[in-house]
């Protein structure tokens with residue numbers, strides 16, 4: 001039996017500008033017939049755009065009626081960024097089968113979510129899927145996208161000249177009483193700082209949080225062979241590691257990429 005993840009061809013049906021740096025791509029077509037959601041609200045797919053072999057990861061904002069919605073941050077330069085800023089309607093792309101990792105303990109009585117714009121699709125889906133009180137902080141370089149998701153969302157912007165400062169948001173949080181869960185995603189160096197903060201300052205057990213590096217800042221040029229989280233994820237799961245440990249392995253592997 002093949003262990004290769006399934007891949008699906010899809011066409012870009014619509015492209016919608018949600019804010020200056022945020023673009024909605026609605027994918028569809030017969031190639032998506034076998035696509036199935038995991039139901040895990042932070043599930044993501046690997047997207048390959050025309051003329052490329054490298055992939056980039058995007059959260060499934062929704063999958064309904066044969067339409068797969070991905071919301072894409074367009075920043076200064078980048079493989080998907082440059083394609084997504086063009087009129088890409090009608091283009092054929094490839095997406096992998098989805099994978100998800102959100103795993104809030106059943107006894108959590110509250111949930112805190114923090115992220116930058118790349119995490120907003122996952123934050124929105126998580127907010128729409130849980131029954132406990134949720135507080136979210138979303139960093140955006142643009143105006144807040146208030147109708148993107150309803151609920152308790154505080155919109156922040158990084159200070160002038162700073163790429164992202166989500167770690168500062170977390171250190172200023174007034175934490176609720178009792179047992180809850182903390183989820184965060186965004187730029188990898190910010191995530192490393194927050195893992196340390198949660199372990200050292202807040203002394204949280206690893207089951208009480210999930211912090212994921214979604215992109216690497218500092219304007220580094222991407223290497224031709226980016227680290228694929230898929231094998232690290234599978235190896236980590238096979239070794240019985242927690243999500244937290246697996247994401248730390250993924251960050252470490254990306255750090256080592258020459």
Ligand SMILES: Cc1cc2nc3c(=O)[nH]c(=O)nc-3n(C[C@H](O)[C@H](O)[C@H](O)COP(=O)(O)OP(=O)(O)OC[C@H]3O[C@@H](n4cnc5c(N)ncnc54)[C@H](O)[C@@H]3O)c2cc1C
Pocket residue numbers: 044056057058059060071072073074075076077078079080081082117118119121122213214215216217218219220221222
């Ligand atoms: C599980 C997972 C889910 C994700 N979900 C989403 C999602 O739903 N929407 C989304 O937009 N992104 C999401 N991301 C992040 C996305 O995969 C990265 O931002 C990716 O690098 C963007 O690809 P690119 O081709 O535009 O830029 P790249 O070619 O990868 O990078 C080019 C340059 O841009 C910089 N860069 C990359 N991303 C950003 C950014 N966000 N802001 C500023 N500079 C950046 C890089 O450091 C590099 O210097 C997710 C990542 C993971 C791991």
